[in-house]
Amino acid sequence: MQKKKWDLVALAFIPLIMTLGNSMLIPILPQITHELGITSLQVSLFITVYGVVAIFLVPVAGYLSDKFGRKVVIIPSLIIAGAGGALAGGAAWLGSGGSSLYWIILGGRLLQGIGAAGAFPIVIPLVGDMFKDEKEVSKSLGIIETSNTFGKVLSPIVGALLGSLLWYLPFMAIPVLCLISLMLVIFFVKVPKQQKEAPSLKRFLHSIVDIFKEKGRWLYAIFAIGCIGMFLIFGVQVFLSNELEDRYNIHGVVKGLVLAIPLGMLCLASYFTGKKIGKNKKLMKWIGFTGMAMSAVSLFGAGFLYNIYLMIGLFVISGIGLGIILPCLDALITEGISKEQRGTISSLYSGMRFIGLSAGPPVASLLMKNHHWILFTTLAVVSAAGAVITLFAIRPQNNEEKSEVHAHGMTIKHAHSDD
Numbered sequence: 117m118q119k120k121k122w123d124l125v126a127l128a129f130i131p132l133i134m135t136l137g138n139s140m141l142i143p144i145l146p147q148i149t150h151e152l153g154i155t156s157l158q159v160s161l162f163i164t165v166y167g168v169v170a171i172f173l174v175p176v177a178g179y180l181s182d183k184f185g186r187k188v189v190i191i192p193s194l195i196i197a198g199a200g201g202a203l204a205g206g207a208a209w210l211g212s213g214g215s216s217l218y219w220i221i222l223g224g225r226l227l228q229g230i231g232a233a234g235a236f237p238i239v240i241p242l243v244g245d246m247f248k249d250e251k252e253v254s255k256s257l258g259i260i261e262t263s264n265t266f267g268k269v270l271s272p273i274v275g276a277l278l279g280s281l282l283w284y285l286p287f288m289a290i291p292v293l294c295l296i297s298l299m300l301v302i303f304f305v306k307v308p309k310q311q312k313e314a315p316s317l318k319r320f321l322h323s324i325v326d327i328f329k330e331k332g333r334w335l336y337a338i339f340a341i342g343c344i345g346m347f348l349i350f351g352v353q354v355f356l357s358n359e360l361e362d363r364y365n366i367h368g369v370v371k372g373l374v375l376a377i378p379l380g381m382l383c384l385a386s387y388f389t390g391k392k393i394g395k396n397k398k399l400m401k402w403i404g405f406t407g408m409a410m411s412a413v414s415l416f417g418a419g420f421l422y423n424i425y426l427m428i429g430l431f432v433i434s435g436i437g438l439g440i441i442l443p444c445l446d447a448l449i450t451e452g453i454s455k456e457q458r459g460t461i462s463s464l465y466s467g468m469r470f471i472g473l474s475a476g477p478p479v480a481s482l483l484m485k486n487h488h489w490i491l492f493t494t495l496a497v498v499s500a501a502g503a504v505i506t507l508f509a510i511r512p513q514n515n516e517e518k519s520e521v522h523a524h525g526m527t528i529k530h531a532h533s534d535d
Contacts, residue, residue, distance in 0.1 A: 258390010
């Protein structure tokens with residue numbers, strides 16, 4: 117792992133900047149609403165469109181990475197993401213307002229989402245390719261997930277800081293970040309040589325169908341839990357961003373720092389969980405259940421509170437719960453799929469996370485118009501559903517020599533990264 121330190125640094129920078137490129141808009145959504153003269157639902161689409169386009173393109177990027185190589189897909193994807201940010205930022209800088217400016221920025225966000233589809237989702241299978249030992253895979257994925265969550269911590273602070281200078285600066289920062297990431301990938305990431313020739317599309321699709329026939333129960337469960345996690349994170353952040361500004365008149369960097377508190381705890385929880393889980397798949401299952409249960413209880417409690425300090429305290433508990441889940445999901449799905457299909461399956465999982473990311477902001481924008489109890493009861497029910505799915509659909513059995521997962525009586529042998 118020490119030999120691949122710089123590879124990991126370069127790869128970890130991708131989820132960091134992809135998260136910044138999306139989440140740093142959250143603290144300035146009310147500001148954008150004012151500048152463009154649009155509704156809170158319309159402005160939430162700047163977050164949603166980024167994820168929606170990725171949902172459809174992530175599986176395509178996964179297949180292309182399996183066939184042509186991870187780096188071959190990541191490099192042009194970073195260029196496209198940077199171009200999308202440049203389009204949105206340039207239009208906001210040179211534009212004079214009106215509905216046409218809104219649609220151009222939305223188009224830039226769509227282009228950025230296309231690039232994002234081939235960047236971060238490909239990092240997860242690439243890490244699985246780089247290491248043969250499952251413990252190293254788990255630790256490395258923990259670092260990647262921590263970088264992703266650390267991006268969520270930095271996002272409200274950086275977004276609020278840039279937005280306090282010029283409201284469109286967060287858009288302008290995206291091409292700069294993508295350029296830095298592009299240079300790191302080109303010079304530091306060394307992709308392992310493919311041991312086998314990639315299968316034809318027809319054979320590949322048949323193999324994917326076979327995987328879901330054999331392992332569908334636990335794969336569907338992990339997909340659903342990943343989607344739920346992102347839905348909860350972005351739903352809470354949109355609520356808190358609007359609440360701080362509208363009810364408590366908290367703006368700028370101070371607002372960003374407050375938004376970062378629960379995300380910071382999520383980041384720390386993700387980091388330490390990734391270091392500890394190793395090969396222990398039973399532990400991963402129970403950590404996942406505990407995290408979802410913690411989130412459900414804390415979010416349900418938040419619906420009955422009006423004190424912002426107590427609410428943030430419960431958001432911290434929810435953040436910790438979600439933080440301990442994410443590296444477990446990454447490890448289970450990466451270690452459970454052979455290298456030949458890892459890119460596509462991991463990408464499908466990332467696509468499900470994008471669904472949660474896309475749904476969270478507009479759902480929160482609609483539900484928080486009424487009593488906030490409705491929003492948090494909804495979030496708590498969704499989180500409780502995630503806990504139930506974890507409890508009954510994921511049934512791992514540890515075995516040092518043959519790592520297996522049982523899904524409702526079905527035994528599934530996990531393929532190691534050197535298969």
